[in-house]
Amino acid sequence: ATLTKSLGDVQLAEVQSTDSLAVAEAARAEAAPVRPQPLKNTLLAAIVGALLAIGGAFLLEFLDDRVKTPEQAGKLAGAMALGAIGRLPAAAEGGQLVALRATNTPMAEAYRMLRVNLDFTAIDSPLRAVAISSAGPGEGKSTTIANLAVALAEAGRRVIVVDTDMRRPTLHKVFGLPNDRGVTAALLGPADADIHQQLAATDLPNLHLMPCGPVPPNP
Numbered sequence: 261a262t263l264t265k266s267l268g269d270v271q272l273a274e275v276q277s278t279d280s281l282a283v284a285e286a287a288r289a290e291a292a293p294v295r296p297q298p299l300k301n302t303l304l305a306a307i308v309g310a311l312l313a314i315g316g317a318f319l320l321e322f323l324d325d326r327v328k329t330p331e332q333a334g335k336l337a338g339a340m341a342l343g344a345i346g347r348l349p350a351a352a353e354g355g356q357l358v359a360l361r362a363t364n365t366p367m368a369e370a371y372r373m374l375r376v377n378l379d380f381t382a383i384d385s386p387l388r389a390v391a392i393s394s395a396g397p398g399e400g401k402s403t404t405i406a407n408l409a410v411a412l413a414e415a416g417r418r419v420i421v422v423d424t425d426m427r428r429p430t431l432h433k434v435f436g437l438p439n440d441r442g443v444t445a446a447l448l449g450p451a452d453a454d455i456h457q458q459l460a461a462t463d464l465p466n467l468h469l470m471p472c473g474p475v476p477p478n479p
Contacts, residue, residue: 342381343374348403356434359407359414360463368407375411402430413467420459422470429472435462442473 327333330341346367348356358367378387392405405421413419423431424443432439437460446458459468 340381342377343370345370345374345400345404348400356403357406357410359410371404371407371411374408375415378408397428401425402434406431406434409467410464413464417466419467420470421467423472426472426475429475431469432460432471435460435469437462437469437471439471439473442471444473444476446470446473 327336330344334341348358348367355361358365359371362368378390381387390408392401392408394401402423402425409419409421421431422443423429425431426444429439432442441458441460443458446453446455458470458473460471462469
């Protein structure tokens with residue numbers, strides 16, 4: 261029994277010591293590395309970046325509540341937009357009175373178009389008075405009033421511009437006239453005083469200005 265066991269141990273040792281592994285196929289090195297893949301990564305990053313940029317642009321547009329077009333302004337105000345006037349450059353040709361002194365510019369044409377649109381809104385009953393205002397200072401009220409008045413006067417209308425801004429009167433400066441008479445003088449003067457004395461002539465014979473007049477201490 262001992263001899264048989266020893267023979268079995270020898271045979272088992274021979275089997276264990278025998279190399280039973282064989283090379284099925286020799287390993288080959290790849291021509292290009294598996295990772296990283298610069299071209300693929302670059303294209304993927306470009307696509308993701310473009311999608312993020314487009315999504316961000318749509319998000320900003322969705323959150324932007326500013327008024328950018330005349331149509332938007334008309335929709336918000338519940339009224340028809342009569343025109344779009346660009347911002348007048350500080351050194352514009354003709355100064356603020358572009359409708360009078362720079363008649364061939366796009367700005368002057370915009371004021372003439374505003375005049376035409378105003379006429380179309382009042383075909384059945386011609387306009388006798390137009391009030392122009394804004395929510396804050398420095399938004400172009402005086403410039404718009406002055407140039408619209410010039411456009412109306414050049415069309416043959418008799419126009420009187422009345423400056424009722426008693427805090428920052430500027431229309432007399434636009435027309436190059438003094439501010440020594442006008443609305444405040446008419447309000448504080450005698451009731452039977454001639455209102456025509458408060459008017460100042462401009463460069464157009466059918467266009468007159470009633471300036472604000474001397475600004476009171478507490479308007």
